[in-house]
Amino acid sequence: MADDIMLKHESLVNELKQYLGNAKFDLIFKSKTAELTKPEQFLIKMEMSRLSQPVERFIDLRGLVTGQVKPYEHNGKQHFMDETAIEVFESALKQHGKYTLAVYEAVMNTENNHRVMQKEAAEKGNKQEQEDLLNTNVIKFASYESRAEERMNYSIKVTIEYNDKKNIKASTSDISLSGCKIKLAKRNIIRKGQLIAMRLVGLEQDFELGLKNGIQYEVVAVENISREFNHIRLKRTYVENNEAFDNFLESFIHGNKRRYKVNLDN
Incomplete structure (x- = not known):
């Protein structure tokens, strides 16, 4: 009330x-x-x-x-x-x-705050979606087919889930809109083609991402980097179809690219 x-x-x-x-x-x-x-x-x-x-x-x-x-x-x-x-x-x-x-x-609510930008992007996306539904029938064939985009070297805490394994701790090495690379302990056996769900716990501490079930990724490659860790290259499947999160992540990378090294090696 x-x-x-x-x-x-x-x-x-x-x-x-x-x-x-x-x-x-x-x-x-x-x-x-x-x-x-x-x-x-x-x-x-x-x-x-x-x-x-x-x-x-x-x-x-x-x-x-x-x-x-x-x-x-x-x-x-x-x-x-x-x-x-x-x-x-x-x-x-x-x-x-x-x-x-x-x-x-x-x-905490200045216009250049990522959380505020995320909210505005979500509202803008919802408004645009309503207009699209009123004006035309949209057929979506595919999106973000390659990772030839800004990929920021940025480390945050994440957890992943696959098969019956849950809350496995890892950290990102880099992140882009359509993919990322994570550092994962070797004791966690994971293979190319594996589907995983990932929670960006490092960002969820500060932002409301609206991703209750995490983000789904597909394992593209497993790279040995040390006796204890592997680098796991991942690409998004976009099953969430969450435009608000996409807009937030894009603005977050764009807003921080001056503070963190941008990796364009694809």
Whole structure:
């Protein structure tokens, strides 16, 4: 019920956020919510109170935004933000008079934040899909047939599942939109042509990827790299048909390619 009310008045809530810190906020709030019911007024007022609470949260945007992150000190505490986030932080701090939850949330929702970009891409994809359904019949023959694309040397924790084996720990060596290479302990026997499900646990800690069953890959090659590990080359099967995730991964690679080496060896 409360979530429904907040969603219904989302635009009003966003408008009222702009007046937080204003000496006349109570008068503004009363004027803006005059036509709402008492329960609606109460819930929105509670949200404003929540956002006005002072916080001491540490901000670390390393790997979360497209900008170049650097140390930034405030009140004796060092944060890590890019120029866009710093500008938002200082502007919001000036508005609210102190470091509040509203300031923190503003910094975590800048337009160059990967999570925000992912959400916008999903909304754009859903809108485009609806328009396509209305305007034409789409026949999809194939997609991403080769891996001649930006492949970023990027290491994150993953888990894989195949046959009856579950939650096998591994890490990526590189990743692209249509494939990746993982480092896997030799005790895990895996062969060319094997289908696996992979969870990007290193990214799922920070982003809502919407992949409950992971991503399906096919093993392309198994390469011996040491006495303990193999490199497993994988290509996506695209059985998920998840355009929102594809858009997120593409923007994530594009946004971080200046910070990590891009591998074009196909």
